[in-house]
Amino acid sequence: MSAGLDAIVERADALYHDIDLTCVKQWREAHGGARAVGYMPIYVPREIIDAAGMLPVGIMGGRGQIEIIRGDAWFQSYICQIPRSTIELALTGRLDCLDGFLFPSICDVIRNLSGMWRVLFPQKYTRYLDVPQNFDPAVGGRFFAHELGGLRDDLGKLAGRAISDDDLRASIARYNENRRAIEELIALRAEAPHRAPAWEAYLILYAGNLLPVEEHTAMVRDYVAAAKAATDRAPRDQARVVMLGSFCEQPPLMLVKTLERAGCYVVWDDTALGRRWPQGDVATDGDPIVALSDAFISRSPATAAKYQPEGDRGEPLVQIVKRSRAEGVVFGAPSFCDPALLDQPMLQDALDKVGIPWTAFKYAENLGQFQVIREQAGTFADSIRLWGEA
Amino acid sequence: MSQPAKAQKDRSMAQQKEMIAGHFHALSTAKESGRKVVYTFVPGNLTELMHAFDVLPVYPEINALQSGMRKRSGAFIAEAERLGHSEDVCTYVKCDIGMLKNGNIGPTGEKLPPPDLLLLSYTGCFTFMKWFELLKREYDCPVAMLHVPYQGDGRFSPGMRDYVVSQLRSEVIPKLEQITGKKLDEAKLQEALARSSIAEDDLVHVLEQAKHRPSPIDSYFGGVYYIGPMFTAFRGTQSAIEYYRMLREEIDERVKAGEGPVTPEGPMKNGEKYRLVVEGPPNWTSFQEFWKMFYDEGAVVVASSYTRVGGVYDTGFRHDANRPFETLADYCAGCYTNLDLPTRIGLLSKWVKDYDADGLLVNSVKSCNSFSAGQLLILREVEKRTGRPGGFIETDLVDPRYFSAANVKNRIESYLQMIEQKRHNPSAIVSEGPKAGALPVMP
Numbered sequence: 153m154s155a156g157l158d159a160i161v162e163r164a165d166a167l168y169h170d171i172d173l174t175c176v177k178q179w180r181e182a183h184g185g186a187r188a189v190g191y192m193p194i195y196v197p198r199e200i201i202d203a204a205g206m207l208p209v210g211i212m213g214g215r216g217q218i219e220i221i222r223g224d225a226w227f228q229s230y231i232c233q234i235p236r237s238t239i240e241l242a243l244t245g246r247l248d249c250l251d252g253f254l255f256p257s258i259c260d261v262i263r264n265l266s267g268m269w270r271v272l273f274p275q276k277y278t279r280y281l282d283v284p285q286n287f288d289p290a291v292g293g294r295f296f297a298h299e300l301g302g303l304r305d306d307l308g309k310l311a312g313r314a315i316s317d318d319d320l321r322a323s324i325a326r327y328n329e330n331r332r333a334i335e336e337l338i339a340l341r342a343e344a345p346h347r348a349p350a351w352e353a354y355l356i357l358y359a360g361n362l363l364p365v366e367e368h369t370a371m372v373r374d375y376v377a378a379a380k381a382a383t384d385r386a387p388r389d390q391a392r393v394v395m396l397g398s399f400c401e402q403p404p405l406m407l408v409k410t411l412e413r414a415g416c417y418v419v420w421d422d423t424a425l426g427r428r429w430p431q432g433d434v435a436t437d438g439d440p441i442v443a444l445s446d447a448f449i450s451r452s453p454a455t456a457a458k459y460q461p462e463g464d465r466g467e468p469l470v471q472i473v474k475r476s477r478a479e480g481v482v483f484g485a486p487s488f489c490d491p492a493l494l495d496q497p498m499l500q501d502a503l504d505k506v507g508i509p510w511t512a513f514k515y516a517e518n519l520g521q522f523q524v525i526r527e528q529a530g531t532f533a534d535s536i537r538l539w540g541e542a
Numbered sequence: 543m544s545q546p547a548k549a550q551k552d553r554s555m556a557q558q559k560e561m562i563a564g565h566f567h568a569l570s571t572a573k574e575s576g577r578k579v580v581y582t583f584v585p586g587n588l589t590e591l592m593h594a595f596d597v598l599p600v601y602p603e604i605n606a607l608q609s610g611m612r613k614r615s616g617a618f619i620a621e622a623e624r625l626g627h628s629e630d631v632c633t634y635v636k637c638d639i640g641m642l643k644n645g646n647i648g649p650t651g652e653k654l655p656p657p658d659l660l661l662l663s664y665t666g667c668f669t670f671m672k673w674f675e676l677l678k679r680e681y682d683c684p685v686a687m688l689h690v691p692y693q694g695d696g697r698f699s700p701g702m703r704d705y706v707v708s709q710l711r712s713e714v715i716p717k718l719e720q721i722t723g724k725k726l727d728e729a730k731l732q733e734a735l736a737r738s739s740i741a742e743d744d745l746v747h748v749l750e751q752a753k754h755r756p757s758p759i760d761s762y763f764g765g766v767y768y769i770g771p772m773f774t775a776f777r778g779t780q781s782a783i784e785y786y787r788m789l790r791e792e793i794d795e796r797v798k799a800g801e802g803p804v805t806p807e808g809p810m811k812n813g814e815k816y817r818l819v820v821e822g823p824p825n826w827t828s829f830q831e832f833w834k835m836f837y838d839e840g841a842v843v844v845a846s847s848y849t850r851v852g853g854v855y856d857t858g859f860r861h862d863a864n865r866p867f868e869t870l871a872d873y874c875a876g877c878y879t880n881l882d883l884p885t886r887i888g889l890l891s892k893w894v895k896d897y898d899a900d901g902l903l904v905n906s907v908k909s910c911n912s913f914s915a916g917q918l919l920i921l922r923e924v925e926k927r928t929g930r931p932g933g934f935i936e937t938d939l940v941d942p943r944y945f946s947a948a949n950v951k952n953r954i955e956s957y958l959q960m961i962e963q964k965r966h967n968p969s970a971i972v973s974e975g976p977k978a979g980a981l982p983v984m985p
Contacts, residue, residue: 226918228936230630230908235915257692260668264915266694267883271923280694280882285664285671285687286709292689295705302701459664459671459687465679490911493628494635494672498679500626514630 157378160371164355167362168405171217171241175362176249179207187311189277190247191254192238192262193400194457195429196281197444200304201254202365203323204311209250210361210426212402213237216518218244226268232488233516234401235265242273252277252310254303258400258457259490277310279303285459287449297445304441320440326365328433333372334360335428340376342419342476346387347379350395350418351408357424358402391533391540394478395421396469396499397485397492399455401517410522411482415533420476425455456491465495466502473508479536482529483512509536552804554789558770561785563650565775569598570652578721581657581677584852586665586690586874588714590734590778590861594727595718599775600654602673606637608649610826610940618644619941632669633909633941635676642680657683658721661714665690666879667912686717690874696885698875706871731866734778738861744786745772746855751793752844753897756814758796760803762843763833766824773852778861805837806830815840816958819893821847821886821920822905822913825937828945832937835951839958845893847886847913850878856889879912887920891927900961901930903954908938931964933957 167175176188188207191198198208214220214237222243223236241247253276255266266280282299284292308314337356340348356375360368379385395411399422411418430447437443452458454468473481481503485492496512503510511532513525572579578597582588584604592599609615618640619633625643627636641647646654662674662685678685688709691702715726748768752761759765768789776782796802802810818836820843825832836843850856854876862869878886890902902924906914921932935953938944 226916228906228908228914228918231911231915255694258668260911261915263668263692263694264883264911267886268916268919270695270882270884271887271919280692282691282694284705285689286705286713288712291705291708291712294708295691295701298701298705302699456672457668459689460675461685461687465675488630490631490668491672493631494669494676496628497626498675501679514628 157375157382160375160378161352161355164352164359164371164375167359168215168355169217170362171214172246173209173249173362176207176209179364180249183207187251188249189252189254189307189310190250192256192258192265194256194258194426194455195283195448195452196254196256196426197300197303197448198365199320199323199327199434199440199444200300200307200315202326203315203319204307204313206251206307206311207364211238211241211247211253212358212361213517214241215402216404216520220518230488231261232401232486233518234486235261237517238265239268239272242269250276252279252307254279254281256281257283261490262400277306279306283448287461289446289449293445293449296448297441300441300444317440321436323365324434324440324443325436326369328436330360330365330369330372331428331433333369333376334424336376337372338420338428340379344387345390345392345417345419346385347382348376350412350421351405352379354405354408354421354423357427360424360427389537390415390417391480391536392417392419392476392478393480393482393533393536394419394469394473394476395423395482395484397456397483397489397496398423399425399457399492401486401489403484403515404517404519406522407484407515407519407525410526411529414526414529415537416482416529418482419478420472422455425453429453456495464502465498466500466505469499470502470506470508473503479509479540480532481508481510482532483510485512485514487514487516509540552792554785554792555767557785557788558767561771561776561781565598566648566650566652569600569648569654570650572598572655578658579655580659580661580718580721581674582661583663583665583667583670584773585667585877585879586663587773587852588661588663588688588870588874589775590731590738591710591714591718591870592661593734593778594731595722595724597658597718597722600657601774602638602677603634604774605641605648605654606634606940607826609637609641611829612649613827613942614641615827615940616942632673633939635669635673637940638673639676642677656681659683659717660685662687663690663874664688665874666692666877667910669912684717684720686714688714688874690871690880692880693875693882693885696882698872702875703868703871706874707867710867710870728866732863735861735863735866735869737780737783738778739863741772741777741782741786742855742860744783744790745769747790748786748793749845749849751797752842754797755898756800756802757817757842757844757897758793758801758803760805760833760837760843761849762820762824762846763805763829763836764803765843765846765849769849769852803837803842805833807834807837810837810840810842812838812840814842816961817842817844817897817899819843819845819890819897819899819902820905821890821902821917823848823851823907823910823939824905825907825945826940827938827942828947831947832945832950835954839955841954841958844897844899847878847890850889853877854881854889856892883916883920887923887927890920890924894924894928894930899930900964901925901928901932901957903933903935903957906934906936908936908944909941910939931957931960933960
C-alpha cells in the first residue's frame with residue numbers, strides 16, 4: 153500500500169476499534185460541548201441531527217470488541233447479538249457521551265430495545281422512528297413528513313435551538329455529497345475490486361458512523377483516489393460475489409477478510425446500507441422535510457425490512473448481481489435476524505430461477521472462528537471459477 | 543407424569559366449538575357459495591370491515607396453533623426447514639408453509655380455500671410482513687397492506703390515526719371492493735361495530751371476574767378459549783353477542799357459587815393456592831400438559847397479556863360505531879404487541895395489583911420476538927413496582943422441540959416455592975434484575 157492509502161486505512165481502522173467513542177468525546181470538546189445523538193441501523197435521516205449542530209453517531213453494536221456480561225442477562229439465548237452488545241455499551245458507560253438515541257423501524261427486537269432504553273435511561277432523549285410501509289406520497293409520504301416534523305422539533309429542543317429550513321437544506325447538500333462519494337467507492341469496487349478490497353471499504357464506510365459528514369466525504373474521496381493510484385494492487389483470479397444480509401448486526405472484520413482470502417471479491421454488500429439511503433440526491437429546494445420524506449418514499453433501496461408492494465421479492469437482488477457483474481451471492485446473515493432470514497428463501501428462489509449460484513452461512517458479531525466459513529466460501533469461489541459460464 | 547384426562551367442557555365451550563366448526567365448514571364450501579376468502583392476522587384484525595363485505599376470514603396463526611394442538615406442527619415445520627426456511631425464525635410461519643405444502647387442511651379436516659385477498663394487517667409484529675410476502679408467492683391474488691405505526695412513545699397520535707384511516711380508504715377498502723365487486727356499505731359496517739361493542743363489554747366483564755377469590759376463570763389457559771370468537775371471525779356478529787352473554791352468565795353463576803375455574807379435568811382439586819399474572823403466549827404443542835402443571839399445584843392465572851393479543855380493552859377502548867374508520871385504526875394500534883414496553887410494564891403491574899396476584903410469570907416463546915425481546919426487563923420492572931416475585935420459563939409456540947416438560951415443570955414448581963417463601967417472609971428482597979449467567983438456557 154502507498155503511504156497515503158496506509159494512513160487513510162489506519163485512521164479508519166482506529167475509528168472502527170474506537171469502542172469507547174473517544175472520537176465523539178473529542179468532537180464534543182472541540183465544538184464547545186455540542187451534543188451527539190446515537191442511532192441504530194438501518195436508516196435514520198441523519199440530516200436532521202446534523203442540521204441541529206449535533207453529531208449523528210451510528211451505533212452498530214459491539215463488533216466483537218467487548219465482552220458481553222450485562223447485555224446477555226437482558227436477552228434470551230434466541231435473540232441476536234446486537235441488542236446485547238448495545239445494552240452492554242450503554243451499561244458500561246461507553247455511550248454516556250450521547251445525549252439521545254434513535255431507534256428506527258427494522259425489526260421487533262430493535263423496536264422493543266427502544267422501550268428498554270426509555271426504562272433504563274430515562275434521562276436520555278429516546279425516540280422510536282417508524283418509517284412508512286405505504287409508498288403512496290399522499291399516504292405514507294404524508295405520514296413520514298409528519299413524523300420527521302416531530303423529530304425535527306424534538307432534536308431542536310435537544311440542541312437548544314430551532315432547526316431552520318436553511319439549516320436542513322445545507323445539511324441535505326452535505327449528505328448528498330457524502331452519498332455521491334460512497335457511490336464512487338462502490339463503483340470502484342465493482343469496476344476493480346482488487347484496488348478497493350472489501351475489508352478496506354468496510355472500514356472506510358464504517359468511519360461514517362463516527363465522523364462529521366464532510367470529514368467522512370473527504371476520507372472516502374481520498375481513499376478512492378489513493379486506491380486508484382496504487383501501483384501494487386494486481387488483479388487476482390477471484391470469484392465476484394455479492395454479500396447480502398448484513399445490514400444491521402455487522403459481520404466481524406475478520407469475516408470480510410476471510411471471504412476475500414478464500415477467493416471471493418465482494419463487489420457489493422449491504423453492510424453500510426443506511427449510509428447509501430436514500431439512493432441518489434435529496435432535493436435541496438422546497439420544504440426540506442417533504443424532500444426527505446419524498447426521497448424515502450420514492451428512492452429507498454430494496455431490503456428485508458422494507459415492504460415491496462409490487463414485483464418479485466428477489467428481482468432487486470438479481471438486478472444488483474447483474475449491475476455489479478457478480479457471479480454469485482453469499483448470504484451472510486446474523487443468527488436470529490428475522491428480516492434477513494425470513495427474506496432468504498424468496499431471494500434464493502429468485503436466484504435459482506435465473507441460474508445465479510449462492511451459498512449461505514450465519515454469523516454473530518462476536519464470532520471468533522472463521523475456518524468453516526473460509527472453507528465454504530473457498531469451495532463456492534472454486535465452483536464459480538471452475539464451472540461457471542464466464 | 544400422568545396424562546390429562548379427557549377434557550371437560552362448559553356450555554359456552556360447546557357453543558364455541560360449534561361456531562368454529564361452522565366457520566371452517568363455510569370456508570370449505572366458499573367456492574360453491576361464492577363467498578370470497580381473505581387471509582389476515584389476529585392482532586388488530588379488521589373483522590367488522592370484512593363482515594361488511596361478507597367475506598370469510600382465515601387467520602394463519604390460528605391454523606398454526608391448531609396444528610400445534612393436533613400434534614402436526616412438528617412435521618410441518620420440518621417440511622418448511624427442508625424447503626430452506628431457517629431454524630431461527632418464527633415457527634408459526636414455518637408451520638403455515640408446511641401445512642400449505644401438505645394440502646392446507648384445516649383443523650376440522652376440511653381443506654381451506656386459497657385466498658382471494660391477502661389482507662396484511664401489519665400490526666405489532668414484523669414477521670407478519672415477511673409471512674405474507676412468502677404467501678404472496680404461493681397464491682395468485684392481490685395483497686392489501688395496512689401499516690399500523692407502533693406506539694413507540696406510548697401514544698397513538700392524530701397523525702398516526704390519519705395514516706391508518708388513509709390506508710383503509712385508499713388501499714384496504716378498494717381492494718375489498720375489487721374482489722367482492724361491491725361498494726362498502728358503511729351502515730352495515732357501523733351495525734357490526736355496534737355489535738362488537740356489546741360483546742366486548744361482556745368479555746371485559748368475564749375477564750374482570752378473576753378479581754374474585756377464588757377466581758372463577760383461568761385467564762390464560764381458559765382465557766384463550768374466551769378470546770377465540772372475539773379475536774377471530776365472530777366479532778361484530780350476533781352469534782358473538784350470544785356467545786359472550788352465555789359465557790358471562792356462566793361465569794357469574796360460578797362467582798355466586800364460589801367456584802374456581804373449570805380445567806380439562808373438571809374443577810380444580812386443590813383449590814386456588816396461587817394467583818398469577820402471565821406474560822407471553824402459551825405453548826400449543828403441549829397445551830393441556832402445560833395447563834396441568836399449573837392446576838395440579840393450585841395455580842390460577844388471573845390475568846394475562848395473551849388475552850389482549852388481538853386488542854386491549856383495559857384502558858376503556860370499545861369499538862365506536864359513530865367513528866367507523868377511526869375506531870378501526872384505534873383498535874389496530876391498541877393491540878398488546880403494538881404497545882411500547884413502558885406501557886406493557888404499566889399494564890402488567892396494574893394487573894398484578896388489581897387482581898391481587900402473587901406475582902408475574904413470563905412464558906418466553908422462542909418464536910415471537912415481538913413478545914419476547916425485553917421480557918427480562920419487564921420482569922424486573924414489574925417486580926420492582928409491585929414488590930411481588932417474578933418467574934421465567936421458556937417454551938415455543940408450535941415447535942415441539944422447544945417444550946421440555948421436565949424443565950418447565952421444575953421451573954414452575956421452583957417459582958411457586960419462591961412465592962410461598964415470600965408469603966412467610968414478606969420482607970424478602972425482590973430481584974434487582976438478572977445477573978450474568980442467571981438466564982435460563984433454552985431446553
